[in-house]
Amino acid sequence: MKDCVALQDGRLTERQKSAYWNDGYLFPIRVADDAQTHSWRAALEEIERTWLDNGLPLPLNTYKRVNAQVVMPLACEIGLHGPILDAVEGVLGPDVMLYSVEFLTKEAHTKHVVTMHQDLAYWGMGDMDNILTAWLALSPATTASGCMDFVQGSHKNEILAHEDSFDELNLLSRGQEIAVDVADADKVPVELAPGCMSLHHGLTIHGSGPNQSDDRRIGVAIRYVSTKMRKAGGNKDYAILARGAVSDASFITYAPPEALFDGPSMALYAEIRDEQAKVMMAGAKSQSAIY
Numbered sequence: 001m002k003d004c005v006a007l008q009d010g011r012l013t014e015r016q017k018s019a020y021w022n023d024g025y026l027f028p029i030r031v032a033d034d035a036q037t038h039s040w041r042a043a044l045e046e047i048e049r050t051w052l053d054n055g056l057p058l059p060l061n062t063y064k065r066v067n068a069q070v071v072m073p074l075a076c077e078i079g080l081h082g083p084i085l086d087a088v089e090g091v092l093g094p095d096v097m098l099y100s101v102e103f104l105t106k107e108a109h110t111k112h113v114v115t116m117h118q119d120l121a122y123w124g125m126g127d128m129d130n131i132l133t134a135w136l137a138l139s140p141a142t143t144a145s146g147c148m149d150f151v152q153g154s155h156k157n158e159i160l161a162h163e164d165s166f167d168e169l170n171l172l173s174r175g176q177e178i179a180v181d182v183a184d185a186d187k188v189p190v191e192l193a194p195g196c197m198s199l200h201h202g203l204t205i206h207g208s209g210p211n212q213s214d215d216r217r218i219g220v221a222i223r224y225v226s227t228k229m230r231k232a233g234g235n236k237d238y239a240i241l242a243r244g245a246v247s248d249a250s251f252i253t254y255a256p257p258e259a260l261f262d263g264p265s266m267a268l269y270a271e272i273r274d275e276q277a278k279v280m281m282a283g284a285k286s287q288s289a290i291y
Ligand SMILES: O=C(O)CCC(=O)C(=O)O
Pocket: 104, 114, 119, 133, 135, 146, 147, 148, 206, 207, 208, 219, 221
């Protein structure tokens, strides 16, 4: 594993910011100690045990998979964790919104993959630089466990053509994959110890292989947008203000949930899911749910 990026008082240095903009990513950045990471993993696994068959309107995995911050206080706690936001501010500036928290788990010895893609292909965002993903490891992310691979400098492309497979072994909503092959030699493995994160640009080409290890691979992909972000076509979208201020209301802002899966947050979850489906599944040939 690479040595951690050494922050200055928890902040990215000018050199680290340049590395992010040159490469389209930066890692590994330590943002939580072992005790904190264990406690987040234990809290997630407790929710999985308690809520798996507990009468939620949609499968538990749906709520964990996208927009977990709407209904799960744990997801908000992680997404609003100070050391993560300190690093994110170095890229997006002081006014930052939490857009989506996604628990991306691959069980031990399973075949699920994420095909090579660019995040922004289907998100309907009006600009490409005011959004990023922080991906936090809650268990070891290694080549064996199916860590992500990044293609260096690939964020300098436009949005490339993607093909949808809707393959059930693909963790992505449309099973989307860029329509060009990426050589193994061009893949940079993003190995992360628990408590460390990577940052990646929304146009960086990335994917991940199957988990061939004995442990679960648990990642938390946290999407942040600057308050400068506008949605393409003026579509409605939602976010939580994480740092700074919103100067004009391009996104509808909402408060973190008061309790796990409580009534108001479940109603908001359904509303956001319906609105985002209009954008994310536009043009898809299959009628699959977005997540
Ligand atoms: O968790 C993974 O393996 C892939 C995550 C991903 O594609 C993302 O965070 O954008």
